[in-house]
Amino acid sequence: MWKTALKPRWIAGLIFAIAVSGVFVLLSQWQFGRSTQPEVAVNPATEDVRVLTETLKPGTFFPGSVSDQMVSAEGTYDPANQVLVPGRLKNGDTGYWVVSAFAVTGAPAVTGVAASPRTWIPVARGWVADPDDAGAPPSGIVNLTGRLLPSEAPLPATAPEPGRASAVSVAELINDWDITMYPGFVAATSELAAGSDMSAAAVGGDMKPLEIGPQPPAQQVNWLNLFYSLEWVVFAGFALFVWWRLVKDDYRRDLEEELDDDYHHDPSPTPPTQATSEKLQQKVNP
Template identity: 30%
Template sequence: MYRFLLSPRWIGLAIFVVVMFVTCFRLGQWQYDRYHERQDANEVTRGNYTAQPIPVEDALADGWSSDLAWRTVTATGTFDPQHEVTVRFAHRDSRTGVEVVTPLRLDTGETVLVQRGWSKADNSGGASEEIIPPPAGQVTVSGWLQPDSTADGDATTPRDGEVRAIDSESWDDLLGAEPMPGFIAMTAPEQDGLEMAKKPDLSSGPSFFYSIQWYFFAGLALFGYFWFARTEVRERRQAAAVTTA
């Protein structure tokens, strides 16, 4: 009764089902692994941004590492408004605007980039004329360390006071020296006309639900094969019963 499963048509269907099952199952595993990676990253982020602030010089003493993202730091120095740059097309909550990045010359002689905040601007990507200048004189700011962008040089090299993304390594020519890696998303002190950095997104993301979907498709492929096979057997039995009758 089941010899039909050895026919070319059913062998082809079986191969197709196996390929579908393996593909969907592996995609489900990949999404599940991404879910766990997101959970682990969230734990690091949660610990960093709620930790007691430390001087940025201490945090970056050994250079940048991925576990420094969202580390709470402080920096004391003098803002350099002559080299202030805006990040174009920085949308926030569906609003168009720019992010304001100002170098901070530290007392140690080093320079760190500080994203002072976000300002509403038109959709042309140009900077708003209403952006207030940074505080004059020595200041102490606090905020969260952020990694450099991985965008290409065209997007991260300051030109005419604008960039599309922040990469400290692309600021050498503008500043005349290499700044510290990454940048500080400033949270204090508050400044009129600028919205401070937003807290990190610690949601689990969609990967867990995507993994369930792929596992479901894998199971559906197997279920479909056996359902069609059972239907074929039932039809053959009915045909045989009619013939013998």
């Protein structure tokens, strides 16, 4: 059959089939890329600073709509309520997040037997490589700005030593600090105290800023686009199959003509149709 496939028209047909298959493969890659793209881009509104007390309420669940929102708040730190969260990366190095309790001025009071007089929120103030580099938070009234993030889950089967926490978990910190808190935390970007920015980004000491940017939405699989990508692969294979099938049909026609010529030159008692069919099957399927 290779002799038939090497005919000029079938060589041209193969080139055309390969080109069509290549286009189909490119279309498949494009559809596959669309199947894993996030449907919603990063919301630029999260970069507009909003007042914390108007954005999130204590004593409630953390709504996903306010996650990553830049917020501002006025209040004071409690230097006695500060923990280090280990296992945090910064430029490839492993260190600690410094997390301090921040009493929010004007925050709604939470009612209940175990509620504290003031409402607090954990603030991740920066990253340190050595626990000894974690200084005390700014004193006095502080105007805080940072990114609002949902509470992390505490690590199971862990018992952190005093001054440590397994995660920035509100549930864990409430038990440690014994205060009422918001259902999330703030990654600080600025801490204005007495007119000066005392944040890690402004001071430039051993404590480094966290630099947490807005997080893109989780990728979702678009099953329709994924199906289309597989469909284009099938089409690519089908284009080559059609070429092969046409070559095979041409090969069979050549054999039939050759066998008919042999029969007319050497007739036999066997009917022409039967003889041709038997010899054809032997050559096509030896």
